[in-house]
Amino acid sequence: MRKWLWFVLLFSSVLHAAPYNRNQARPVNQVVFGQLETVRYITQQQVVNSxxxxxxxxxxxxxxxxxxxxxxxxxxxxxxxxxxxxxxxxxxxxNQPIGQSIRQYKLVELLIKTEEGKLVDVIQDIDPNMLFQSGDNVRILYFDDGVRVDRTYP
Known part of the structure; x- marks a missing residue:
């Protein structure tokens, strides 16, 4: 039950939060380190009526x-x-045709086992410069308006 609460909270913050720019300094509330258990690339489509x-x-x-x-x-x-x-x-x-377009979100779902042994599930947009694989060491960055996961480097 608790995992689903995290899932819903994090998923809603991804869709409504401002885009994350990796080249922009932002205050971070908390950093948690862990290792990726599973990685799942997903696509979500939304039909937009004009x-x-x-x-x-x-x-x-x-x-x-x-x-x-x-x-x-x-x-x-x-x-x-x-x-x-x-x-x-x-x-x-x-008689006007109602135009429809499809907005497609490319997302990645990351299941992370933190150093404290907790499981955290994060869904975020895909950054082509930051692709994940199971076993990667990562850090979870907690901001005022959401969460972001990055790989850590030795």
């Missing part, structure tokens, strides 16, 4: 208003223009 584009709706309103303006006379022409603009905007809005 919002309707207002230009198509505006164009539909203009075209509908121009068509409606061709009918009636006097006050009836104003009503036909208004109804045509509303109908054109509604049709254009309903």
């Amino acid at each position: 919002e309707h584009n207002g230009w198509q709706t505006l164009l539909g309103a203009v075209v509908g208003g121009l068509i409606g303006n061709q009918f009636g006379g006097g006050h009836g022409r104003e009503v036909a223009t208004t109804v045509g603009a509303l109908a054109g905007a509604g049709v254009a809005y309903q």
Whole structure:
């Protein structure tokens, strides 16, 4: 149960935390050393829906208003223009394709046995310059806004 709590807390901090720049100095609250028990590279996909584009709706309103303006006379022409603009905007809005894109997160899950014998599970984004293997000696860096794991060098 405790492991899952760590998992949820760390996973949510990875997705919402600001990107970690290894070339930027940051205050570290705690450093814990350990060895990697398991390494698992994972991919998470998120479907992102784009919002309707207002230009198509505006164009539909203009075209509908121009068509409606061709009918009636006097006050009836104003009503036909208004109804045509509303109908054109509604049709254009309903017929717009909703764009979708897929945002892909490449993550690595690290199960670490600390020097004190505790198991810590961390999920973080993949850094191509810092690839992990089972048995690597690592350090867990605890920041105010999350956790990061780096390899230690002899």
